Amino acid sequence: MKSILFRYAVVVLVLAMAVQVFRVSRDTADAFLDRFGGRFVTVGMRSDRSGTAVVYWNTGKGFNEADSASVLVRGGERWERLRIPVPSDPLRAVRFDPLRSEGQVEIRDIRLETGSGRPLLKLQPDVIRSGTQVESMTIGEDRVRVVFPVGADDPTLHFGAMIPEEGGDQVSLPWLGFLSIGILLFVLFLMREYTVSVVRAVSRMRTSVTAWIEHLGVWDKPGRATLMIGGLLTVVLQVALLYPLHEVLDLPIWDEAGTMGGGAGFLRGEGLGILSNAPLSKLIYAGLIPLFGPAGAVFATHYLVKVALTLIVFLLAARFSRSILAGLVLSGVWTVSSFHLEFPILVYQSALIWFGWGLLAVGRNPLLGLALFALAALTRLEYQFVAILVAVALLFGLLFRWWNPRVSGLKNWTYAGMACCLVVYVSVNLTGWDAGIGRGWSAVKQHYALRLAEEGAFPGNNPFLEFGLVTERDFPGAESLSEAARENPRALFEHISWNIRRLPGACLDLFVPFNAGRLRYRLPLLAVFFITAVGLIEIGRSPRRATLDLRALVVGDPVTCIAILGGVLVIAPGVIVFAKSAYLLPVVPLGLAVVGFLHRMGSSHRVANRIGVLLALILVMGAVLGGPRPFMDRSRARPVVATLKAIEEALSGDDGAVLLGVAATTYAPYLELPDLIAVEPLVSSAGGDVVIEEVRFDRLIKRHDPDLILIDSNWSRSAYFDAAGAARLSKLGWTETAIPDGSLWKRP
Structure with missing residues (x-):
């Protein structure tokens, strides 16, 4: 006892x-973090427009550009938390510039914090003082509402000194x-x-x-039954996290709306567009629009693409790791990632589905794999490099007999034939066979301006619309990437170098869980604890000698080679254009292939595999149990939905009307008015160049004779906005209707 x-x-x-x-x-x-993580000024803010906020501090040298830091402001109806790093020296005075233009902001909860988030000082709203270019300031119980007048370009507010009480910044273990x-x-x-x-x-x-x-076959040699059970569990978790996305998420504009509009155009007999504009995604939308309508088709595609991609990631993880359990938890990391759940442009994930499916098929059915890689290229053009790589590999395999690309069996021939027919069908419905060179240069220009905007050096408002402000300055007359390299190689080299430095962080952003803000750094601590525990358990095990036989890898496992080399080829253009997570999605199968390869080189007891599984399991469970599901907040702002409703009410079914405004061409597909004419005031159809001579309102109205004019912050904050002409609209009898991000004007 x-x-x-x-x-x-x-x-x-x-x-x-x-x-x-x-x-x-x-x-x-x-x-x-309190001692070595620095200090931060944090401001809760809600702005009616996007832009850049700047904090200046005075530590005895006065306010100057060297003692300042900026942060991007998203704008909209939701509150956002701005966190700006400041020095640890006493801040004798702090100046805050919420915007660089006219607008309206609300400010609350101003704090001086340590690196861990521990508050050192909290300011009350009544200590805020107005500076320059402030039209009005209303102080409430817990917030301040500030309005900046039309024409403002450098409005300022003052917070006073931000010095913690004596001893308040001391930390102890x-x-x-x-x-x-x-x-x-x-x-x-x-x-x-x-x-x-x-x-x-x-x-x-x-x-x-x-x-x-x-005994169940979870670790080794996964069978069909366990694969089906694992796939079902993955799908159930993904659907549970996505629902009710269609009631909470806002509708996308620009790229995804344009793709959906291309699907509607295909139903009207307009073809699938050019090769570089995601023709396969347009075909998928063409199948969904008759069932769900334009807006419903977007949400249906969200569910379809995200669930399918999670299933593909699970199958790839199980295939490369030879473990159902590892497949479940590794795909679970992807299932709960914020990027996967929230990113609005679905063509990137759609292309990855075809790429991943091709990796699963190419080993047993090379012709089917090649066709699936071609379908990935018909979704995102950079996947053409994978299709070319596999085609060359098949050709060399036939010539040198190191890879047998034969397709055997009626079922395999049927699958391959169906995929090839889909490739042919999309190809014959294209309206142009461009190689993406012009579109690629346009993307480089936009993202070159975006980089400068993130560094606070962009002179305009929206880098995707006004990139000509900097590209014409730095690459005058350049019409291609090669011409830009000859014109200003230093600027282009700096851009590519910046992308390379950004690459690791952008890759990691793919896997950040949706509630990482609540989990913070406690997950890594828990992970370290489990690593130590498992490492102690596995001490004394006899490792198998690791060997690296590249020839055996190439000949014995061409799928791993395709995943690694193909992933690198697809990612390469993103390093030139912009190292953002959407361009780096092939990191997912590439990483799984590398992990599987290293696992096969590792110990016979798969220590690394099991430690990785535990880490992933901790991350997934922490994300799932760490708070409410991502789309349960029904109070989310949906400005695009509200704007569409206002446009529909103003048009009242007038199919032949003319809508003038920034993003008008992407609002139009949602309206189901095939004869509606949408006109962009700042963007040419050639890919985004500002048409300077046509932005005055009198010229725009005379040329296009619009029935509706949509003025949002993308237009009103543009360097080319005709503010005087907009002010005359009411005098001309136009009727104004307020929308979340601006105003909608209807002709008399």
């Missing part, structure tokens, strides 16, 4: 020590926690005889569980 009680006491002590270790780890990390851990360890040492017996019992239980798992 005494022995049993002592064993239970050991278990309780171990659990208590584990809890204490977690608490001390958390407090230690907080203390470390959790010595009491360390002492309690030491006491627990000493007690366990005194009870070492019983501790050893408990550890042995746990080890025997672990061996039994591992044997049962391996």
Whole structure:
């Protein structure tokens, strides 16, 4: 009896020590970030338009550009938390420039914080003082509402001094926690005889569980039944996280709306457009629009693409790791990622579905794999490099007999034939066979301006519309990437270097869970704890000697080679254009292939694989259990939906009307008015060049005779906006209707 009680006491002590270790780890990390993580001024703000906010601080040298930092403001109806790094020196005065134009902002909860988020100082709203170019300022109980007048270009506010109370910035390590851990360890040492017996019992239980798992085929040689069960679990988790996306998410404009509009155009007999404009995605929309309507087709595509891609990622993870459990948790990391759930432009994920499906098929059915890679290229043109790579590999395999590309069996021929027919069908309905060179140069110009905007050096408002402000300055007369390289190689080299430096962070952004803001750094701490535990368990195991045989890899596993080399080829254009997560999606199958390859080189007990599985499982469970599902907040702002409703009410079914406004061509497909004429005031059809001589309102109205004029912040904040002409609209009898991001004017 005494022995049993002592064993239970050991278990309780171990659990208590584990809890204490977690608490001390958390407090230690907080203390470390408090001491070495810097300081931040944080401001809760809501703005009616996007832009750049700047904080200036005075530490004894006055306000100057060197002592400042900027942050992007998204704008809209939702509150956002701006976090600006500042020095640790006493801030004698702080100036805040919320916008660089006219507009309206609300400000609340101004704090000086440490790196861990511990507040050192909190300012009340009544300490805010107006600076220059402020039309009105209303101080409420917990917030301040500020209006900046038309024509403002540098409005300022003042927060005063931000110096914490004496001793308020001191931090200390959790010595009491360390002492309690030491006491627990000493007690366990005194009870070492019983501790050893408990550890042995746990080890025997672990061996039994591992044997049962391996008996089910979860770790090795996954069978069809376990694949189906794992796939079903993955799909159920993904649907649970996505629902009710269609009631909460706002409709996209620009790229995705244009793709959906291309599908509607195909139904009207207009073809699928040019090769570089996602013709296969347009064909998919053409199948969904008759069932769900234009707006419903977008949400249906969200569900379809995201669930299908998660299933593909699961199958790839299981295939490369040879483990159903590893496939489940690794795909779970993707399932809960913020990028996957929230990113509005679906052609990138759609292309990855065809690429991943091709990787699954190419080993057993090379012709089907090649056709699927071609379908990926018909969705995003950069995947053409994979199709070319596989075609060349098949040709060399036939010539040198190191890869047998034969297709056997009626079923395999049927699948390959169906995929090839789809490739042919999309191809014959194209209206142009461009190689994407012109579109690629346009993307480089837009993202070159976007980089300058992130660095605070862009003179305009929207880099995607007004990139000519900087590209004509830095690359005068350039019509292609090669001409830009000859004109200003230094600027282009700096852009590519910046992209390379940004690459690791952009890749990691693909896997950040949707509630990372709530989880913060506690997941890495928990992960370190589990790594240590598993590492101690696996000490003493005999590793298999790792060998690297590239010839055996190429000949024996061409799928891994295709995933790695093909992924690199697809990512390469993104390094030139802009290192953003959407361009780096092939990192997902590429990473799975690399992990699987390293796993096969590793120990016979798959230590690295199991540690990775535990880490992924921690991440997934933490994300799922860490808070509400991502689309449960029904109070989300939906400005595009509200704007569409206002346009529909103003048009009243007038199919032959003319709509003038920025993004008018992407609002139009949602309206189901085939004869509606949409006119862009700032963008030419050639890919985004500002048409300077046509932006005056009198010229625009005379040339296009619009029935509706949509003026949002993208237009009103543009360097080419005719503010005087807009002010005359009411005098000419036009009727104004307020919309979330501006106003809608209807002709008399």
